[in-house]
Amino acid sequence: MKDKFGKWESVCILSNALLHRSLTYSAGCAFEHTGSGGTLCTVIAGVIALIILYALMTVYGRHGAVLTAKTSGGAAHSLIFGAAALFLFVSAVCTLYDFSYLIKSLAYPNTPIWYIFVFPAIAALFGGFGKKRSIASAHAIIFPISAAAIAVLCLSSLPQADVSNLFPLLGSGGGKFTLGILSALSAYADAVLILPAVEDFTDCRSPRGIVMTAAVVAVIFNIAVPLCFQLITLNRSELISVIPIYKLTKSISYGRFFQHPSALFLAFWAMSGILYCAAAIHYAVRVVRNLRTKGVSGH
């Protein structure tokens, strides 16, 4: 039990994984495809994600022992875990690159991209190759702070909100709306992390409660950010080709001293992204290590 994560740590790890992507591209892509239908896309995507996760966790609850890495056997399961590890590794690298690229374009125009890449990459690798307890502790401390910052950001934008900005609800409609839903749904792709991480949960045999709590937290934020963004964005053209949360930070002002919290948001964004990358690298490395030591069928 010593090395198991508590509910708090587990929820923070999964919530961060399901949330970090929407801070960058997912919601932005939904607006890109459907314009004013972006928020509805994120709502529908959130509901679909919750249903899928609930179904998966129900199946897991019945066949948990089969899916749990250490007790499973056979090449099929090893392939699933290998694919998950590959996905996590690629996802971590992409997240770091996307992060560096966006940060450069937003705040460090004169700095080479590799230079911005180095700092978060070192932090992510340090965490990824560290102890799993480090990952849990860091998530448990940082994720609530990041979440609180995003919540404050959303609440701060409400005085400028105009409900009429939400219409037309379906935006461009039709096929583009479906594409928007799929884009928004991609925010939950990192649910793959559940697969290797679940054995670290205190109650790894029935983790549905933990996963669903984390998913609900993530869905709330994944909907709240684009919703607030759209509520304060009057001009339709401004909905496209932007990162909603960054735009949100640009639109609000905390009095005379903190004119725009956009730079502070970069800090929270960086924290969330690095945490995810560290967790993804950690679990990808662990799966690969297990596969190497136990063989493909023994994983």
Added chain:
Amino acid sequence: MIQVLSIPENFDAVLREFQVRFSDGYADAFLVYYDGMSQQSLININILYPMMLGIESAGSESREESVYRRIIAAGQLSKVYEWDKVIDGIEFGECAVFVDGCECAFVADTKGWDKRGVSEPSTEASLSGPQEAFIETIMSNIALIRKIVKDPNLIAEKISIGTKSKTPCALMYISDIANNALVSDVRYRLKSIELEYLISVSEAEQLIEDNSFYPAPQILKTERPDKAASALADGRCVVIVQGSPFVMILPSVALDFIEASEDNYVRFPAANFMRLVRLFGAFLALFLPAFFIAVALYHHDIIPSDLLLSIEATREGVPFPVFVELILMELAFELIKEASIRIPSPVGSTIGIIGGLILGQAAVEANIVSPILIIIVSIAGLGAFSVPSIALSRSISVMRFAYTIAAALCGFVGIVSLLLINIFYLGGRESFGTSYLAPISGFGGNLFIRPMWKKEKRPEILKTKHERKQPHMSKKWEERK
């Protein structure tokens, strides 16, 4: 004995030869002690007087039994058969008596070295709490704790450290509360220390802590008996080292270093407020200079243009880049801090005038530094002083430079990256089997102080034998309402 104690080269070693009167005649004897370490009056009255002037022994008793039972009148007297133990006793202020015809030495507790009286705590002052602090004597320190705890299960194990100094240390714990694994771990670490001389508790701390290289302290040291007693009642261990007015509390987690003695003596909302203030102070001390550098070099847009212009205006004429300017000011501040510790107290106030007024004002007027920077460095310095633990305060001062450099290299991204590296590192560390970041990271326990009647359980992280400190309803009088 003359050779071992290097008599007469050791002029403070006293070897007194005399004769003891027994019923069957006189026997040669001598006693040995260190002048200044033992009480001479005690030796004269309780040892020499009865032995020389004679108390008739019972006819059937051996000489050994007569000396032990009827002649030497000492509260703590032991028959010692091993030479090394006799020497250890003498080195620790005891008086050894050797009598012809006896196979053992009689070692009487006659400790009487000069010691400081119990005084007020100097580094952990409290307005409402007790005004007693530990002193340099191990037995006095044990007594200071024992008079608070008053529990027969309070154990004080003696462990000597140092092959030559044989410094007496005490491992204290409450046997029916403290986790056996924890006690065994602490005992094992203390006993396995191999060095010739152990001088202070800080040396012992470095020898038993889990990681010596990281700046953050891992073992809490306190000079307050009430704090040590409270830790014992929670199920922790306390280690006392002879010669140190501080004791170690094990295990210690990060939040323990933010806890002030005053927290337990004020109403809990005020205690929580003060804790938040301290956390905020620590946050400012660690990040404010780095934040300033990040804003000045990379993130100008966070503050309004007119404010940015006014800040820039104050820097007009300053020849150094803002980063160099800040580092210079930080170094000057550390210089003043160090000097104020070393400076004799009668002229202590002078350093404040020199450092604060003359240097600060002159530096601004000479355009060497900008006024805003002096404000930044001063607030950060104040923040560091709000941290109750001196060790943590020093650690924050070191880490502040690291964060400032990270901010200069890559703004907020640099700060965040270093912060996460720190958290990843600390998150994986343990202090005697306890996660260092607990309970911040949610591995049990609470970040905030609870009211007294809600402190029902001991910290979960300590895995104590008895989890509950008080019943669910400790305020029994409320049941009658």
